[in-house]
Amino acid sequence: xxxxxxxxxxxxxxxxxxxxxxxxxxxxxxxxxxxxxxxxxxxxxxxxxxxxxxxxxxxxxxxxxxxxxxxxxxxxxxxxxxxxxxxxxxxxxxxxxxxxxxxxxxxxxxxxxxxxxxxxxxxxxxxxxxxxxxxxxxxxxxxxxxxxxxxxxxxxxxxxxxxxxxxxxxxxxxxxxxxxxxxxxxxxxxxxxxxxxxxxxxxxxxxxxxxxxxxxxxxxxxxxxxxxxxxxxxxxxxxxxxxxxxxxxxxxxxxxxxxxxxxxxxxxxxxxxxxxxxxxxxxxxxxxxxxxxxxxxxxxxxxxxxxxxxxxxxxxxxxxxxxxxxxxxxxxxxxxxxxxxxxxxxxxxxxxxxxxxxxxxxxxxxxxxxxxxxxxxxxxxxxxxxxxxxxxxxxxxxxxxxxxxxxxxxxxxxxxxxxxxxxxxxxxxxxxxxxxxxxxxxxxxxxxxxxxxxxxxxxxxxxxxxxxxxxxxxxxxxxxxxxxxxxxxxxxxxxx
Ligand SMILES: [Cu+2]
Numbered sequence: 001x002x003x004x005x006x007x008x009x010x011x012x013x014x015x016x017x018x019x020x021x022x023x024x025x026x027x028x029x030x031x032x033x034x035x036x037x038x039x040x041x042x043x044x045x046x047x048x049x050x051x052x053x054x055x056x057x058x059x060x061x062x063x064x065x066x067x068x069x070x071x072x073x074x075x076x077x078x079x080x081x082x083x084x085x086x087x088x089x090x091x092x093x094x095x096x097x098x099x100x101x102x103x104x105x106x107x108x109x110x111x112x113x114x115x116x117x118x119x120x121x122x123x124x125x126x127x128x129x130x131x132x133x134x135x136x137x138x139x140x141x142x143x144x145x146x147x148x149x150x151x152x153x154x155x156x157x158x159x160x161x162x163x164x165x166x167x168x169x170x171x172x173x174x175x176x177x178x179x180x181x182x183x184x185x186x187x188x189x190x191x192x193x194x195x196x197x198x199x200x201x202x203x204x205x206x207x208x209x210x211x212x213x214x215x216x217x218x219x220x221x222x223x224x225x226x227x228x229x230x231x232x233x234x235x236x237x238x239x240x241x242x243x244x245x246x247x248x249x250x251x252x253x254x255x256x257x258x259x260x261x262x263x264x265x266x267x268x269x270x271x272x273x274x275x276x277x278x279x280x281x282x283x284x285x286x287x288x289x290x291x292x293x294x295x296x297x298x299x300x301x302x303x304x305x306x307x308x309x310x311x312x313x314x315x316x317x318x319x320x321x322x323x324x325x326x327x328x329x330x331x332x333x334x335x336x337x338x339x340x341x342x343x344x345x346x347x348x349x350x351x352x353x354x355x356x357x358x359x360x361x362x363x364x365x366x367x368x369x370x371x372x373x374x375x376x377x378x379x380x381x382x383x384x385x386x387x388x389x390x391x392x393x394x395x396x397x398x399x400x401x402x403x404x405x406x407x408x409x410x411x412x413x414x415x416x417x418x419x420x421x422x423x424x425x426x427x428x429x430x431x432x433x434x435x436x437x438x439x440x441x442x443x444x445x446x447x448x449x450x451x452x453x454x455x456x457x458x459x460x461x462x463x464x465x466x467x468x469x470x471x472x473x474x475x476x477x478x479x480x481x482x483x484x485x486x487x488x489x490x491x492x493x494x495x496x
Contacts, residue, residue: 030422030423030424030459031240031241031274031275031276031423031424032276032307032423032424032456032458033276033277033278033307033333033334049243049245050220050245050246050247050333050336050338051245051246052246052247052253052254052336052337052338059254059255059256059340060252060253060254060255060256061252061255061256061257061258062214062216062249062250062252062255062256062257062339063250063251063252063255064209064210064214064215064250065107065108065109065110065191065192065215065217065250066109066110067109067110067112067209068080068081068082068103068109068110068111068112070112072120076116076117076118077117077118077119077120078113078114078117078118078119078120079119079120079121079122080111080119080120080121080122081103081121081122081124082102082103082108082109082121082122082123082124082133083102083103083123083124083125083126084100084101084102084123084124084125084126084127084131084133084152084175084189085100085101085102085103085104085126085127086098086099086100086126086127086128087099087100087101087104087105087106087188088105089105089106089188089251090227091221091223091227091246091248091251091252091253092223092227092253095223095226095227096227097223097227097228097229098187098228098229099187099188099229100127100184100187100188100189101188101189102189102191105188106188106251107188107189107190107191107217107250107251108173108189108190108191109191110191110192110193110194110209110215111173111191111192111193111194112193112194112195112196113164113193113194113195113196114164114195114196114197115164115165115166115167115168115195115196115197115198116163116164116165117163117164118161118162118163119161119162119163119164120159120160120161121159121160121161122157122158122159123152123157123158123159123160124155124156124157125152125153125154125155125156125157125158126154126155127154128154129154130151130152130153130154130177131151131152131175131177131180131184131189132146132147132148132150132151132152132175132176132177133146133152133158133173133174133175133176133189134146134147134173134174134175134176134430135171135173135193136171136172136173136174136193136311136428136430136453137169137171137172137193137293137294137313137433137453138162138164138166138171138193139165139166139431139432139433139470139471140160140162140431140471141162141431141471141472141473142430142431142471142472142473142474142475142494142495143160143473144160144161144162145430145431145473145475146158146160146173146176147176147430147474147475147476148176148177148178148392148476149392149474151177164195165470166195166294166295166433167195167197167199167200167294167295167296167358167451168195168196168197168199168200168295168296168358169194169195169291169293169294169295169296169313169451170192170194170215170267170269170291170293170313170315171192171193171194171195171293171294171313172190172191172192172193172269172271172311172313173190173191173192173193174189174190174191174271175189176476178390178392179486180486181482181485181486182231182242182273182482182483182485182486183231183486185271185273185482186221186229186231186242186273186482187229187231188251190217190219190269190271192215192217192267192269194267199296199357199358199359200296200358203296203354203357204350204352204354205265205290205317205350205353205354205357206262206263206264206265206317206348206349206350207265208348208349211260211348212259212260212262212263212264212265212348212349213264213265213267214257214259214264214265214266214267215250215266215267215269216249216250216266216267216268216269216331216339217249217250217251217269217271218247218248218249218268218269218270218271218272218277218308218338219244219247219248219249219251219271219272219273220243220244220245220246220247220248220272220273220275221244221246221247221248222242222243222244222245222246223244223246233483235380237483238380238381238483238487239379239380240274240423240481241273241274241275241310241481241482241483241484242273242274242482242483243272243273243274243275244275247333247336247338248338249331249338249339254337254338254339254340255339255340256328256339256340256341256342257339257340257341257342258341258342258343258344259318259320259341259342259343259344260320260343260344260346260347260348260349261320261321261323261325261343261344261345261346261347262319262320262321262347262348262349262350262351263317263318263319263320263321263349263350263351263353264317264318264319264320264341264349265290265315265316265317266315266316266317266318267291267313267315268306268308268313268314268315268316269311269313270308270309270310270311270312270313271310271311272310273310273481273482273483274310274481274482274483274484275310276307276308276309276310276424276426276456277306277307277308277333277334278305278306278307278333278334279305279306279307279308279331279332279333280304280305280306280332280335281304281318281329281330281331281332282329282330282331282332282337283329284304285304285318285319285329286302286303286304287302287303287304287306287316287317287318287319288300288301288302288303288316288317288318288353289301289303289306289314289315289316289447290315290316290317290353290357291313291314291315291357291450292312292313292314292315292447292448292450292451292452293312293313293433293450293451293452293453293454294433294450294451294452294453295358295433295450295451296315296357296358296450297357297358297360297446297447297449297450298356298357298358298359298360298449298450299355299356299357299446300317300353300354300355300357301446301447303447306447307456309424309426309454309456309480310426310454310480310481310482311426311428311453311454311480312426312454312456314447317353318341320341320343321347323343324343325343325344325345326342326343326344327342327343328340328341328342328343329341329343358450360435360449360450360451361435363435363437363466365406365437365464365466367404367466368404368405368406368466369400369403369404369405370403370405370406371405371406371407371408371464372397372405372406372407372408373386373407373408373410374386374407374408374409374410374427374477374491375387375410375411375412376409376410376411376412376425376427376457376479376489377411377412378489379422379423380487381487381488382487383479383484383487383488383489384488384489385477385478385479385489385490385491386491388491389487389488389489389490390478390488390489390490390491390492392492394492395474395492395493395494396491396492396493397477397491397492397493397494398493398494398496399469399493399494399495399496400469400495400496401469401470401471401472401495401496402468402469402470403468403469404466404467404468404469405466405467405469406437406464406465406466407429407434407464407465407466407467408462408463408464409427409455409457409462409463409464409465410457410461410462410463411423411424411425411457411458411459411460411461411462412460413459413460422459422460423459423481424456424457424458424459425456425457425479425481425484425489426454426455426456426457426479426480426481427454427455427456427457427463427477427478427479427480428453428454428455428477428478428479428480429453429467429475429476429477429493430453430475430476430477431469431471431473431475431495432453432467432468432469432470432471433451433452433453433467434451434452434453434455434465434466434467435449435450435451435452435465435466435467436448436449436452436455436463436464436465437464437465437466438463438464439461439462439463440461440462440463452465454480469495471495472495472496473494473495474492474493474494475492475493475494475495476490476491476492476493477490477491477492477493478490478491
């Protein structure tokens with residue numbers, strides 16, 4: 001008996017220790033980079049595992065995605081055509097990478113519309129396999145939303161039509177096919193969707209596209225030695241989401257872009273499958289955030305670092321007016337440079353950043369008809385929301401059209417690694433925009449006081465956000481770590 005008991009204890013100890021070592025080797029120390037304030041020290045370590053080679057002769061100019069032609073000359077109407085197609089890119093010198101793209105080899109053009117416009121988009125699928133296209137952040141009915149129900153079969157065209165009824169914003173589009181979103185986005189299917197309105201047009205902010213209003217789609221990739229994309233998920237990839245060791249911007253590795261000697265606006269999209277960035281400038285310079293996922297903030301927020309999880313957007317203004325002609329500064333993720341700004345002698349744009357930007361309604365929790373809870377938990381392939389995994393045949397939540405609700409989104413800590421273990425999950429819901437009420441009972445940081453459709457929830461944290469559901473139909477809510485989404489960390493809500 002004694003021997004058996006001792007043996008059992010030894011086995012238990014070995015299992016526990018082995019499990020700990022396993023988790024350690026899997027990098028389960030967490031996926032959140034350190035940030036001033038929130039999350040500081042919580043996850044430990046600032047190793048971002050990125051090895052973008054230092055800037056060299058191979059530098060490329062930053063590709064600027066073209067603005068897609070509006071084929072409808074009528075005022076108040078817009079018509080666009082997209083083709084999802086196969087392509088090939090030379091990300092690494094002399095090596096071809098098979099890719100997907102919209103109207104080209106990789107990524108897609110910018111769809112640019114005005115508030116109030118009636119928009120028609122024809123999306124043709126020439127991928128040779130089914131896909132969908134979801135307008136991330138756009139407030140339209142479920143049938144136009146492009147979720148997993150709206151498959152576009154090979155060689156067919158989908159033609160959603162909708163009216164733009166939301167403020168100026170930097171949104172984006174990407175596939176949303178059940179179980180395949182990660183692979184399709186990873187291969188290159190993503191593009192920006194910009195809305196302008198009378199406020200964004202009236203404000204004296206940089207707005208010369210490609211000159212002092214520059215889109216930056218940041219993605220990390222893993223390139224095999226032959227140059228190909230590797231979307232063969234390891235256990236680590238399933239658990240943490242696929243994180244590559246090479247950061248690209250607009251599809252270029254270590255690019256540079258010339259910027260005028262003045263204030264320059266950057267529209268940042270974290271278009272990565274999983275990686276959470278902590279952006280800062282290599283000289284430590286402060287910048288201003290003027291917009292969040294769903295539009296402009298009320299006031300510019302001064303900051304010197306910005307945490308952005310997958311699918312989140314931020315509009316920033318950086319002041320290059322004190323730079324000498326030819327001087328450079330780099331954009332970094334946790335200190336690792338991955339793109340460079342080269343300041344020219346030219347001066348353009350406004351001299352001041354407006355103190356007042358957009359009007360954001362006051363957050364009034366008493367207008368909510370109910371509070372709904374969403375608990376994100378689990379790991380690996382067992383990631384869940386409210387204990388369930390995605391089922392196309394099950395509607396998880398039923399909402400009433402035009403209701404305002406509080407969504408209480410929590411991330412159940414795994415309790416490992418001294419109680420702070422587990423991963424941060426970016427929670428995204430379709431068809432509406434949220435305002436964050438509080439994080440663990442505290443007001444959100446200033447740069448999160450605007451419209452949000454993707455909310456990063458830290459391990460053990462509870463976030464309350466409020467939204468009005470003005471569009472009917474079936475919509476998704478899910479983790480925007482795409483490998484978690486594809487593993488089933490998603491549910492459906494029906495607004496009627
Ligand atoms: Cu997740």
